[in-house]
Amino acid sequence: MATLATKPQRSDGQVLSSAIAKIADFWGFSNPKLGQVLGLSPATVSRLKGGKTLLDPASKSFEAGQFLLRLFRGLDALMGSDDLASRRWLETPNLDLDARPLDLIDSFKGLITVCDYVDAHRARV
Known part of the structure; x- marks a missing residue:
């Protein structure tokens, strides 16, 4: 009986960190x-993008x-x-x-406001 090889499961921190790095690239x-948005230093963001550090699921940055x-x-x-249209x-x-969404997302409150705004418009589609 053959066994199926399984991929090792990636942690939540790995998955989200990878996704955030890709989003940062897509949006330039x-x-x-990105550090401003996540509440991290630019050096930490650099390590995050390089896969050398991960977002901690218990942190505000993860949220x-x-x-x-x-x-x-x-x-x-x-x-x-x-x-490009999203950017x-x-x-x-x-x-x-009453602002550019790009400026609002620098604060946690602004990020939530912009998310809620986009979600409300998605509901109409």
Whole structure:
């Protein structure tokens, strides 16, 4: 009887850290910008992107990363997987939010506000 080879399970920290690094690349976030969003230093972000450190599931940075992933997925659905359109949406002043979403996501409260806004618009589609 043959046994199936199984892949080792990746931890939540590995999965989210990898996803956040990819989002930062898609959206062109610098290490300082991503650090601001996650509440990490640019050096820590550099190690995160290089796979040398992971987000700790018990940390506020992990929670911010989850919201950033939620925002990415929401915009991806709204923009039809067009990363450039998502980036332009983030950079454009939004009258409803009274700011550029890109600026708002630098704070945890702003990140949640932008996520809620995108989720509300997804619900209408």
